[in-house]
Amino acid sequence: MSQRYPLPELKDLPEDLRQRILEVQEKSGFVPNVFLALARRPAEWRAFFAYHDALMTPETTGRTSGLTKGEREMIVTATSAANQCLYCVVAHGAILRIYEKKPLVADQVAVNYRKADIPPRQRAMLDFAMKVCLRSHEVDEADFPALHAHGFNDEDIWDIAAITAFFGLSNRMASFSGMMPNPEFYLMGRVPREKK
Amino acid sequence: MSQRYPLPELKDLPEDLRQRILEVQEKSGFVPNVFLALARRPAEWRAFFAYHDALMTPETTGRTSGLTKGEREMIVTATSAANQCLYCVVAHGAILRIYEKKPLVADQVAVNYRKADIPPRQRAMLDFAMKVCLRSHEVDEADFPALHAHGFNDEDIWDIAAITAFFGLSNRMASFSGMMPNPEFYLMGRVPREKK
């Protein structure tokens, strides 16, 4: 389906999009396809990445989160697996491996997070994320004490829910538009870097 | 659950949020709860409404859509019903009634859109929206010809998918946070205005 909604050329994009994309390319060594796939509609692109940043790099919006960077990517990976989104599982699984410094964790979380080698706190976090992802209409007050018991406060729980909800949007757009993960993502974070 | 994430006071909000909210209040006669419920996190609020506007009032972002305003609200209502989101069904059902000038259509779409009194074009639109909502991983090229046959072009189809995806996010946040519809919404658009 990549032809139906072709990726735009970087040179044809508005300056603010191009600037951000060049920064990402500088940092990552390549342009993740999501940056181009959504850029055909600049207004949606801007809102998407503003939302992304508010949740995934809250410090850039003047907020701190009780979730670690790795935990946030873990939620994304589990949600994307539940929604069977190829782009997001592969791309965010890569980032998860890097942040957590655990080369095996992304595949574990994607296939069956219940069997992943993660601490109980993260298991509880993913149980709740899956409820928001799959049965949000059943979420209620009774879900909070179990999360509090693992050290999550109400702001952290909002983060879990909001990240799950936002990537449910991302998953649907990626699957709908036939977004394919860049080949680079598949291998990132799998081979521990040698110490120098 | 309204106490867990209490609505902020209008006076405590950043100026841009307060400004927009006052405009909405001016226009609608009341402040829809979603504007306050999400305002406790201004960065997310700004991204949410920027995304909302890009899809629901595209003309404000320099784009036109092949979907009518009523069709866009119809997608929201059907998606929100599938996700059992009380706030969004009631609030957007109200707007749907007003835009379509059909006092019965929102309840029909919310309970079972297959039985709603809508033309085949809108039925095909909602069939596709429900696939994006519930089985986005199965969307593929084979879904497009049926939509083209009803006059939707690829940009319109992107609109259907994106609106469905965005309100899937909205639905999850509303259900998670216990957002309740303002009482005003329930009756809006049900009584045809008398001609003057």
Add this chain to the structure above:
Amino acid sequence: MSQRYPLPELKDLPEDLRQRILEVQEKSGFVPNVFLALARRPAEWRAFFAYHDALMTPETTGRTSGLTKGEREMIVTATSAANQCLYCVVAHGAILRIYEKKPLVADQVAVNYRKADIPPRQRAMLDFAMKVCLRSHEVDEADFPALHAHGFNDEDIWDIAAITAFFGLSNRMASFSGMMPNPEFYLMGRVPREKK
């Protein structure tokens, strides 16, 4: 689908059916479509309404129920929503609003009863009704204590189950035959009557 099984003329119906229908018309100001849609088969019509009356107006059959009239209609509305039956959600939602004197409750129960503004007793009642509706094969002794704790005795529980089961029948017949709610139902009970 209304043409496939056309509504019969009142004048062509057996006397007992016509009599009851005229009474309903007298009381309601219109003839709810279910009375005509099923009347094409008088024997089924008689059984249907005899069953309906035994459960919904038990006093007409010499029995009292521990459920209020509003609670019975609340079960019908929740069951009909679970079965996505347009006719029954709209028609019985209207009656629910009137009996409970709560203009908002029907939409809340229909979209997501877990978020409805109802007391814990009614929430427990609807949880059980949904189990009978969707997973009756799993009902067992363990379901009773929670209901007893809310003041329901075994006869009340029979009422919950029987109303759920009967309207499951009604829902299927209405959806199958394309029964459409009378326009009058949509607005009934939404505007509180002014006190005189």
Add this chain to the structure above:
Amino acid sequence: MSQRYPLPELKDLPEDLRQRILEVQEKSGFVPNVFLALARRPAEWRAFFAYHDALMTPETTGRTSGLTKGEREMIVTATSAANQCLYCVVAHGAILRIYEKKPLVADQVAVNYRKADIPPRQRAMLDFAMKVCLRSHEVDEADFPALHAHGFNDEDIWDIAAITAFFGLSNRMASFSGMMPNPEFYLMGRVPREKK
């Protein structure tokens, strides 16, 4: 669960119920438990069996059906299996064997009707019954031509839907109330009677 709603004594029942039950006992050699289990509420009992007779022995209500007696019981067996209702699968499976004079057909239909040794007409009939049973909200005009092609007219199709809907009610009441099949049913119709 049989103790929670104990079967009443025949002598304590209203005369019309006792009369019918004695007739059944005379004919069958035993009293099927459903006749006693529902008799604790005579008004519901009368409606239940009036409905039953209108659909299953239409000739007693002055109507003929295009479905054979065996076909009607086949619908009941398939519906009851889908609803996992022990009483109805065993009791109506027995009657199905007898009417169809096929000792194996009831188990086949109950386990997987798609593999049963039945003609295409009956397969189409059960496909439609299962749609009414499990997804009645999706039934629409497109379902009718396939049934017409197998010789079912619109009245026959009403019969299929109504029998499915009625036994969905019966299944829920039986499972809810813990109704157990009489031991006699399990063996009925399994051993072909010798010709004399």
Add this chain to the structure above:
Amino acid sequence: MSQRYPLPELKDLPEDLRQRILEVQEKSGFVPNVFLALARRPAEWRAFFAYHDALMTPETTGRTSGLTKGEREMIVTATSAANQCLYCVVAHGAILRIYEKKPLVADQVAVNYRKADIPPRQRAMLDFAMKVCLRSHEVDEADFPALHAHGFNDEDIWDIAAITAFFGLSNRMASFSGMMPNPEFYLMGRVPREKK
């Protein structure tokens, strides 16, 4: 579908297959179709029955099981019903009746094991089997204490899981290949043998 994969002739089979099949025929009075249906691929046949024997007649492989022969067949019957496998429900239901000396138990377990007349130990056994059958990815440590409480040790629990898993394989092959139960199975064990 029986023609697509026709049953081979006994005389055309390898000697070890023919020998085992003749022994079964000698003992049962007929050749169960599974022995012929799988024999078209001798290597798979040998592995299938070796696995079968290791689990279902462990004493032939030098192991004893804490499950009775009847309990093992009960697991097979429940699993096969969940997978809607006609061959296995009918064939193993027959063996279940014989081993348990309960003519009614197979139909009860096949239709709804929750309503079957079995002791709590066997109910817990089937609850766990159904979890392995339908949601094996959710099995975890928390499932074991309930089984231990009913006297199952870890080896017994392995047996429950392995029998469920093996017959999931068997069910899929039987349904795929259109395997039909021999008529003899339907009646076996239903009529208690008279004492001599």
Add this chain to the structure above:
Amino acid sequence: MSQRYPLPELKDLPEDLRQRILEVQEKSGFVPNVFLALARRPAEWRAFFAYHDALMTPETTGRTSGLTKGEREMIVTATSAANQCLYCVVAHGAILRIYEKKPLVADQVAVNYRKADIPPRQRAMLDFAMKVCLRSHEVDEADFPALHAHGFNDEDIWDIAAITAFFGLSNRMASFSGMMPNPEFYLMGRVPREKK
């Protein structure tokens, strides 16, 4: 759960098991955990690997298959993903990458095979495998022509079904017993070997 069913020591195993395991170790450089996890029950181990070999290395049992080695592993990976089996997705995904010489294909098939970069023949193969995996009771004659059109004959189709069925067994045993993939598998086949 690894402690509940501890892996046996190689030295304690029967000679034939030890011999095979040493061969695998020689060839792979490590002992895949499935060889040890099942070895605690030698009779089941022997049947499991005999079945495995009959389907996955049919040439060792004197049979050839119309499926390539890569296609067989692709079925295993898709089936294991559908059953959320961590061990099998990771271990067989690795073998799939190696056989197909496509470093990206395993993750694609595991997350959403509909979006994988595979030819239509393999897509049709996986569609059928998923039907056998998830709805084997619905498989019927109508499934064969589509497969024939892609060049699969009836023996190939048997292979697809049997591999799916066998690994459904494997998946359940792995999830039940808490089998974890060896770390070596995660990286195998991801980095194309340099040509010498």
